[in-house]
Amino acid sequence: MVLNKSVIMLKRPEEYPIPGEHFGLQESEFKPVLKNGDIATRNLALSLDPYMRPRMDAEKSYIDCFKIGEPLIAGGVAEVIESQNPRFPVGTIIEGYVGWELYTHLTEANIQDHRILHGARESSIPLSSYLGVLGMPGMTAYSSLIEVGAPKAGETIFISAAAGAVGQLVGQMAKRLGLRVVGSVGSDEKVEFLLKDLHFDAAFNYKRGNILENLRKAAPEGIDIYYENVGGEQLEAVLEQMNDHGRIVACGMISQYNTKNAYGVRNLLQVVIKRIRFEGFLVEELYAKYGEQFDKEVGSWFANKEIKYVEDVAHGIENAMDAFVGMLKGKNFGKQVVKIADL
Amino acid sequence: MVLNKSVIMLKRPEEYPIPGEHFGLQESEFKPVLKNGDIATRNLALSLDPYMRPRMDAEKSYIDCFKIGEPLIAGGVAEVIESQNPRFPVGTIIEGYVGWELYTHLTEANIQDHRILHGARESSIPLSSYLGVLGMPGMTAYSSLIEVGAPKAGETIFISAAAGAVGQLVGQMAKRLGLRVVGSVGSDEKVEFLLKDLHFDAAFNYKRGNILENLRKAAPEGIDIYYENVGGEQLEAVLEQMNDHGRIVACGMISQYNTKNAYGVRNLLQVVIKRIRFEGFLVEELYAKYGEQFDKEVGSWFANKEIKYVEDVAHGIENAMDAFVGMLKGKNFGKQVVKIADL
Numbered sequence: 087m088v089l090n091k092s093v094i095m096l097k098r099p100e101e102y103p104i105p106g107e108h109f110g111l112q113e114s115e116f117k118p119v120l121k122n123g124d125i126a127t128r129n130l131a132l133s134l135d136p137y138m139r140p141r142m143d144a145e146k147s148y149i150d151c152f153k154i155g156e157p158l159i160a161g162g163v164a165e166v167i168e169s170q171n172p173r174f175p176v177g178t179i180i181e182g183y184v185g186w187e188l189y190t191h192l193t194e195a196n197i198q199d200h201r202i203l204h205g206a207r208e209s210s211i212p213l214s215s216y217l218g219v220l221g222m223p224g225m226t227a228y229s230s231l232i233e234v235g236a237p238k239a240g241e242t243i244f245i246s247a248a249a250g251a252v253g254q255l256v257g258q259m260a261k262r263l264g265l266r267v268v269g270s271v272g273s274d275e276k277v278e279f280l281l282k283d284l285h286f287d288a289a290f291n292y293k294r295g296n297i298l299e300n301l302r303k304a305a306p307e308g309i310d311i312y313y314e315n316v317g318g319e320q321l322e323a324v325l326e327q328m329n330d331h332g333r334i335v336a337c338g339m340i341s342q343y344n345t346k347n348a349y350g351v352r353n354l355l356q357v358v359i360k361r362i363r364f365e366g367f368l369v370e371e372l373y374a375k376y377g378e379q380f381d382k383e384v385g386s387w388f389a390n391k392e393i394k395y396v397e398d399v400a401h402g403i404e405n406a407m408d409a410f411v412g413m414l415k416g417k418n419f420g421k422q423v424v425k426i427a428d429l
Numbered sequence: 430m431v432l433n434k435s436v437i438m439l440k441r442p443e444e445y446p447i448p449g450e451h452f453g454l455q456e457s458e459f460k461p462v463l464k465n466g467d468i469a470t471r472n473l474a475l476s477l478d479p480y481m482r483p484r485m486d487a488e489k490s491y492i493d494c495f496k497i498g499e500p501l502i503a504g505g506v507a508e509v510i511e512s513q514n515p516r517f518p519v520g521t522i523i524e525g526y527v528g529w530e531l532y533t534h535l536t537e538a539n540i541q542d543h544r545i546l547h548g549a550r551e552s553s554i555p556l557s558s559y560l561g562v563l564g565m566p567g568m569t570a571y572s573s574l575i576e577v578g579a580p581k582a583g584e585t586i587f588i589s590a591a592a593g594a595v596g597q598l599v600g601q602m603a604k605r606l607g608l609r610v611v612g613s614v615g616s617d618e619k620v621e622f623l624l625k626d627l628h629f630d631a632a633f634n635y636k637r638g639n640i641l642e643n644l645r646k647a648a649p650e651g652i653d654i655y656y657e658n659v660g661g662e663q664l665e666a667v668l669e670q671m672n673d674h675g676r677i678v679a680c681g682m683i684s685q686y687n688t689k690n691a692y693g694v695r696n697l698l699q700v701v702i703k704r705i706r707f708e709g710f711l712v713e714e715l716y717a718k719y720g721e722q723f724d725k726e727v728g729s730w731f732a733n734k735e736i737k738y739v740e741d742v743a744h745g746i747e748n749a750m751d752a753f754v755g756m757l758k759g760k761n762f763g764k765q766v767v768k769i770a771d772l
Contacts (some may be wrong), residue, residue, distance in 0.1 A: 140698075140702070147702040148673070148702050148703070148704070314701075317697060317698065321697065330491070336697075336700045336701045336705075337701070338701055339697065339698045339701055342697075342698045343698075348695035348696065348698070349693070349695065350692070350693015350694060350695045351693060351694050351695075351697055352691040352692065352693045352694075353691065354660060354664065354679075354682065354685075354694055355483075355660065355682045355685050355686075355691070357679045357707060357708070357709045358657075358679045358680070358681055358682055358709045359483070359490040359491055359709070360491070360709065361491070361708075361709040361710055361711055361714070362679075362708070362709050363706065363707075363708045363709075364700060364706075364707040364708070365700070365704075365705070365706040365707070365708070366700045366701045366702070366703065366704040366705050366706075367704055368704050371704070
């Protein structure tokens with residue numbers, strides 16, 4: 087028999103999710119009965135991302151909630167081990183949503199957007215890259231910076247959570263476009279990383295000192311684009327330091343995901359006064375416009391080592407929950423992935 | 430001698446301005462010495478608008494602050510009574526910034542944007558219309574609804590301060606474009622006005638009951654465009670009831686102008702989740718694109734009585750301060766103007 091191990095949703099958290107209370111590991115026999123169009127996968131790597139935290143809540147956001155009693159869902163790289171679908175023969179390496187588990191039975195309806203990683207077996211590119219720089223976080227950074235941020239050479243961009251899965255790429259892409267790049271992070275070590283490895287123009291640890299004072303020092307000429315991953319206090323400070331016609335790319339607000347006491351932003355009048363555009367987006371809605379360009383440009387930058395991408399790799403499905411909570415608390419260094427199995 | 434009466438800025442208010450303390454009436458002799466390019470005006474009507482309140486503060490917003498010891502500034506209709514400028518001969522009726530006073534000396538630098546109201550003497554259109562439906566508030570409503578709101582027939586728009594100078598026009602323009610129109614106001618009498626006179630589809634008094642419940646009842650299918658004049662609590666409620674890809678036209682936030690305790694908006698995460706675009710604008714920056722179209726369309730709608738415009742007229746410069754404070758408190762019914770003199 088094939089033993090599966092899955093991380094199951096147990097109870098909706100109000101603040102940080104606790105392993106064993108809100109989600110937990112479950113063992114079961116994996117014996118899928120495939121209908122026409124279905125596949126079964128052996129999962130190799132999972133992507134853990136901040137947007138998953140709102141999926142734990144009862145209220146649907148832009149994506150369905152995780153269902154109580156069922157495995158959580160993550161972007162993953164997987165090998166097809168059984169198939170009733172000619173598009174995905176046995177042995178194909180795919181990227182797309184799978185369960186937080188060793189093996190997943192995916193119905194035809196659930197693999198519409200999965201992509202085949204041609205040549206992945208032979209390539210020297212690590213499979214986890216397809217979950218980061220060459221996957222959803224990379225596409226998020228690339229498409230939203232252009233579409234929502236409308237960057238112009240000489241402008242100043244400020245990025246919060248700037249060493250994270252998306253932030254580290256936004257910074258490097260903005261540098262390529264001739265912007266002055268400023269980032270905030272949650273540790274001095276990450277500040278060093280931004281300045282020395284990613285060549286940011288300025289960076290600060292938001293836990294040290296007053297955020298607005300830090301921002302004024304780091305961006306004395308004001309902020310033209312705010313790449314928003316954090317929300318709350320940082321957003322309020324940015325609004326004060328923003329220039330006229332500034333743009334806020336509303337990618338995420340991780341500071342607001344794990345609290346019952348959301349932060350009240352008191353200076354939205356700045357949106358009126360400075361004619362700010364503050365705008366959300368959904369990466370899925372930008373693939374049609376930017377997908378091809380992204381694959382070509384970012385694929386070549388990464389292959390040629392023109393951009394860097396740091397990953398924080400947890401090993402084994404048993405460690406996925408701790409890695410996820412750690413990421414929500416900012417303990418990860420770079421994009422959080424979980425390695426499940428070798429190819 | 431010609432006696433002038435002017436409303437002078439005395440001291441910056443922290444909350445509502447108080448006549449006699451923050452601004453006051455001053456008499457002086459009007460004997461302008463005109464340089465080449467200058468004019469002197471006899472002021473006929475003044476426009477009092479919410480955006481003037483931030484001009485009373487020390488910090489420059491998108492427009493310069495009122496200077497202590499000098500007359501406040503307002504949009505006005507005036508007659509040229511002395512002129513060293515061939516563009517504006519004596520007798521010309523003009524519209525543009527003048528002082529809150531009977532007579533104003535305008536230097537050449539200060540009349541660059543003033544427009545001549547050709548035919549105004551003979552027209553049956555009241556002069557105050559050029560301060561409202563045919564002036565800046567009308568242009569504000571028209572250009573920002575199209576440019577920022579991007580309205581589509583069948584959508585629902587919600588307008589706060591919906592009986593005000595801009596709100597009453599936005600509602601009628603949105604109806605013409607085939608939208609479902611919902612408004613909030615601060616009295617039951619204004620609710621009646623929206624429903625019976627302006628044919629809004631739904632309206633409520635924000636002082637009665639819970640705002641979010643009122644919104645859910647008035648816009649059960651959700652809000653696609655929020656025309657924002659108020660800020661604070663109403664904005665927070667709208668974010669909950671907004672549809673995906675909603676737009677917020679950030680025209681003003683009158684609830685935040687007169688308080689030291691700005692309201693903290695706690696649910697900006699909705700901007701991310703619903704891919705909302707929340708955007709400010711400055712009407713001056715939209716004239717080039719929409720000015721001609723506005724003059725033609727809105728001029729003809731108003732002349733043909735296809736749109737209504739209600740004004741609240743105070744009489745005499747002596748009553749301007751009370752009228753202004755009343756407007757900030759929502760006591761005006763329709764666009765607030767001050768009639769200074771007959772033509």
